[in-house]
Amino acid sequence: MDFVIKARDLKKIYKMGEVEVEALGGVSFTIERGEVVAIMGPSGSGKSTLMNTLGCLDRPSSGEYILDGESVASLNDDQLASIRNRKVGFIFQSFNLLSRLTAIGNVELPLRYAGMLEGRRERAKSALEAVSLADRMTHRPYELSGGQQQRVAIARALVNDPAIIMADEPTGNLDSKVGKEIMNLLLNLNRERGTTLLIVTHDPMIAEQTQRVIRLRDGLLDPDVSGAAGSGKAAAGEKK
Amino acid sequence: MNVTQALLEALESLNGNKLRSGLTVLGIVIGVAAVIAMLAVGRGAEASITGSITSIGTNLLFVFSGGMEGGGRPGGGGGSGNNDRPLTLADAEAIADPFAAPSVQAVAPALQGSGTVTFNGENASTTISGVTSEHALVRNMEIAEGEFINDEQMLGRMSVVVLGPETADNLFGHHDGVVGETIRIEGQPFRVIGVLVSKGGGAFGSEDDAAYVPFSTAQARLIRRNSRDRVDVIFVQAVSADLVPQAADEISNILRQRHRTPIGDDDFTVFTQQDFLSTFATITGILTIFLGGIAGISLLVGGIGIMNIMLVSVTERTREIGLRKALGARKRDILTQFLAESSMLSLIGGIIGILFGWLIAFIVGQIAAATNTMFSPLVGIDAILLATGFSAAIGLFFGIYPASRAANLEPVEALRYE
Numbered sequence: 001m002d003f004v005i006k007a008r009d010l011k012k013i014y015k016m017g018e019v020e021v022e023a024l025g026g027v028s029f030t031i032e033r034g035e036v037v038a039i040m041g042p043s044g045s046g047k048s049t050l051m052n053t054l055g056c057l058d059r060p061s062s063g064e065y066i067l068d069g070e071s072v073a074s075l076n077d078d079q080l081a082s083i084r085n086r087k088v089g090f091i092f093q094s095f096n097l098l099s100r101l102t103a104i105g106n107v108e109l110p111l112r113y114a115g116m117l118e119g120r121r122e123r124a125k126s127a128l129e130a131v132s133l134a135d136r137m138t139h140r141p142y143e144l145s146g147g148q149q150q151r152v153a154i155a156r157a158l159v160n161d162p163a164i165i166m167a168d169e170p171t172g173n174l175d176s177k178v179g180k181e182i183m184n185l186l187l188n189l190n191r192e193r194g195t196t197l198l199i200v201t202h203d204p205m206i207a208e209q210t211q212r213v214i215r216l217r218d219g220l221l222d223p224d225v226s227g228a229a230g231s232g233k234a235a236a237g238e239k240k
Numbered sequence: 241m242n243v244t245q246a247l248l249e250a251l252e253s254l255n256g257n258k259l260r261s262g263l264t265v266l267g268i269v270i271g272v273a274a275v276i277a278m279l280a281v282g283r284g285a286e287a288s289i290t291g292s293i294t295s296i297g298t299n300l301l302f303v304f305s306g307g308m309e310g311g312g313r314p315g316g317g318g319g320s321g322n323n324d325r326p327l328t329l330a331d332a333e334a335i336a337d338p339f340a341a342p343s344v345q346a347v348a349p350a351l352q353g354s355g356t357v358t359f360n361g362e363n364a365s366t367t368i369s370g371v372t373s374e375h376a377l378v379r380n381m382e383i384a385e386g387e388f389i390n391d392e393q394m395l396g397r398m399s400v401v402v403l404g405p406e407t408a409d410n411l412f413g414h415h416d417g418v419v420g421e422t423i424r425i426e427g428q429p430f431r432v433i434g435v436l437v438s439k440g441g442g443a444f445g446s447e448d449d450a451a452y453v454p455f456s457t458a459q460a461r462l463i464r465r466n467s468r469d470r471v472d473v474i475f476v477q478a479v480s481a482d483l484v485p486q487a488a489d490e491i492s493n494i495l496r497q498r499h500r501t502p503i504g505d506d507d508f509t510v511f512t513q514q515d516f517l518s519t520f521a522t523i524t525g526i527l528t529i530f531l532g533g534i535a536g537i538s539l540l541v542g543g544i545g546i547m548n549i550m551l552v553s554v555t556e557r558t559r560e561i562g563l564r565k566a567l568g569a570r571k572r573d574i575l576t577q578f579l580a581e582s583s584m585l586s587l588i589g590g591i592i593g594i595l596f597g598w599l600i601a602f603i604v605g606q607i608a609a610a611t612n613t614m615f616s617p618l619v620g621i622d623a624i625l626l627a628t629g630f631s632a633a634i635g636l637f638f639g640i641y642p643a644s645r646a647a648n649l650e651p652v653e654a655l656r657y658e
Contacts, residue, residue, distance in 0.1 A: 085568020
């Protein structure tokens with residue numbers, strides 16, 4: 001089987017002075033190419049830590065993590081930056097667009113960091129077309145509605161053809177109608193392009209639309225409900 | 241990301257906060273302008289002094305009575321109580337001997353004193369020099385009107401005078417059409433036979449305020465010295481600039497022989513124009529370094545301003561940095577971005593500062609011209625390069641710390657920053 005994510009016994013321990021806090025207590029699961037998976041859990045359950053680790057924004061303290069065939073647990077900062085650039089598309093709750101840049105400028109950013117010199121505009125344009133924003137290319141973020149801003153962010157996540165798109169509460173800052181549109185857009189991308197989606201949410205309505213839900217509790221997979229391939233160990237996870 | 245792109249983006253980003261960028265740039269503008277203007281003033285002073293030293297003659301040597309170690313300025317008035325033999329006309333003639341001193345082109349002995357000149361009730365105190373006909377040649381003097389003292393007037397001890405233009409102005413209110421008038425020097429009548437071309441003020445006071453009479457006339461009636469034939473100073477022109485040192489040696493040998501003094505115990509001093517030039521070059525060099533140093537401090541303060549604003553900017557844009565890192569920016573990319581911004585600030589400041597400094601130098605020159613001071617600040621290409629290089633270095637130096645702080649932010653922390 002073709003796995004985009006293979007995580008085995010991922011642990012993340014934060015040192016806060018003398019106290020060690022275990023945010024992830026050994027998490028193992030896999031995600032197949034083309035899957036739509038939701039990560040759910042109460043706040044403080046380690047969702048964000050897991051997402052950051054899977055998105056290569058942070059390194060696990062221990063454990064093995066293979067993203068799109070590359071083992072990333074022991075890479076240095078610049079190598080991680082390159083992995084994020086090529087393999088991961090991020091969508092944030094608060095859009096995180098750069099207000100100085102136009103919509104297309106924002107979408108171009110990952111291509112710029114990929115070192116692409118020519119054809120950036122065309123790539124960025126087709127990504128904006130994919131989210132039906134071709135007519136808003138030269139608008140700046142503050143000239144766009146929330147839903148439009150999130151669609152620019154989706155285009156930005158798409159533009160480098162990543163192996164996986166990770167969305168952190170993508171509809172959290174939107175009203176329910178627009179949120180629904182954004183979810184439909186993401187699911188359409190999955191259907192039409194086969195894009196693998198990982199969505200962190202605490203909205204059950206959204207989780208319902210995904211194929212599988214990974215539930216976290218106290219830094220471990222919740223064994224009762226998780227459809228994960230491997231369940232968390234019964235270690236007593238301390239959490240903040 | 242290549243450099244051009246980084247600079248363009250930096251420009252765009254700085255443009256987003258015009259007031260702040262403008263104020264930061266202002267610090268550099270003031271610093272660079274100060275450096276340029278100060279160096280220009282120093283350079284101008286040097287050029288003006290060099291110019292005035294050159295204008296007193298070409299390949300000129302000065303022979304004064306009294307040894308170098310004889311205390312104080314050489315060549316003072318007569319009657320000193322020491323055993324130095326004074327310079328005499330005979331000494332001057334010996335120096336003029338082409339066999340003994342082949343490197344010497346012309347010799348002009350002179351008596352120098354001061355006195356009051358009067359015309360129609362107008363009084364003026366001025367320098368009075370008793371000179372020979374060679375004086376005009378040796379001292380690069382040009383006649384605006386009339387003629388200089390000739391040998392006949394010299395031999396006849398005639399009561400004729402050549403006036404500097406300023407003295408003529410003081411007496412007549414103008415300096416043309418005065419040839420043929422009779423003025424009084426120390427009460428004695430003298431006929432004006434010529435007026436000199438203005439040389440402008442110089443390091444030795446104005447050469448334009450002077451009256452020149454035949455040497456013999458001065459000796460007999462105006463500037464009395466306690467011994468006959470005594471001269472105050474002998475001006476010597478060497479054949480060429482290369483032969484100036486050799487001429488100095490020849491003069492020294494002749495005078496040692498005539499005065500019977502051992503080497504190292506001379507009772508005279510030979511001073512060359514080059515000696516003057518190097519003395520003043522040292523002084524103006526110190527002046528320039530001093531002024532430039534003060535200006536450099538203001539440039540440093542401007543640099544600290546850049547660092548300050550870049551640190552604020554990094555803090556403000558922590559989230560942006562986090563996002564860029566999430567999108568794949570490496571440390572180097574972030575470093576480049578912030579260095580480009582700080583360099584841009586100092587570059588723009590540098591360019592405006594150069595123009596501004598130039599303007600200041602120009603205005604100083606205009607003021608000097610308006611007040612008849614022979615002084616024009618020179619903006620040298622080296623000063624421009626220095627200021628540009630220095631401000632670019634300041635942009636980089638003071639940008640590195642904030643930029644590396646930005647580059648080393650943890651993406652997770654940065655993204656979470658509110």
